Amino acid sequence: MNQNNIDSLIEDIKKSGKYGEKPLFTKELIVEFEKKLQFSFPEDYKKFVTQLEPDIVNVYFVPPYRYSLAPFLIIFATWTNDLFAFHENDYTIHTIQNEKKDGMKWQNFTQWIGYIWEMGNKPVNPE
Secondary structure, eight states: OOTTOHHHHHHHHHHHTOEESSOSSOHHHHHHHHHHHTOOOOHHHHHHHTTOEEOOTTEEEEEEEEETTEEEEEEEEEETTEEEEEETTTOOEEEEBTTBSOSOEESSHHHHHHHHHHHHTSOSSOO
16 A cells, blocks of 8 residues: 555555445535634545545544644544644644643654554454
8 A cells, every 4th residue: 555645545445345435524514624724624635535434443534623722733533532633834643642742643644544544454363
């Protein structure tokens, strides 16, 4: 899987059969989110969420919102108790654990979703 190319990743997910028929969000809804948040989402995120809904264990995409403890972070997904957010200045992805921005960080959405997809598809017992 090429984690540097969102189109390749979308195709890999579609080939796996682990996706919903309906995209996460419509293009119109993304425009509404952008207006409400005064934030333009990166193209790879927009392409991904308007094309499919992946079945990734414990990862839930949510309608984006500003994180109240750090409004420069825009939450877009959760995984168990972790939150995932775009930094509004550079689109890096930050993991918020226990109300602290102390988790992993990714350079962009494609890198993040590639990592999440890979982790979600690892065998539980590799033997």
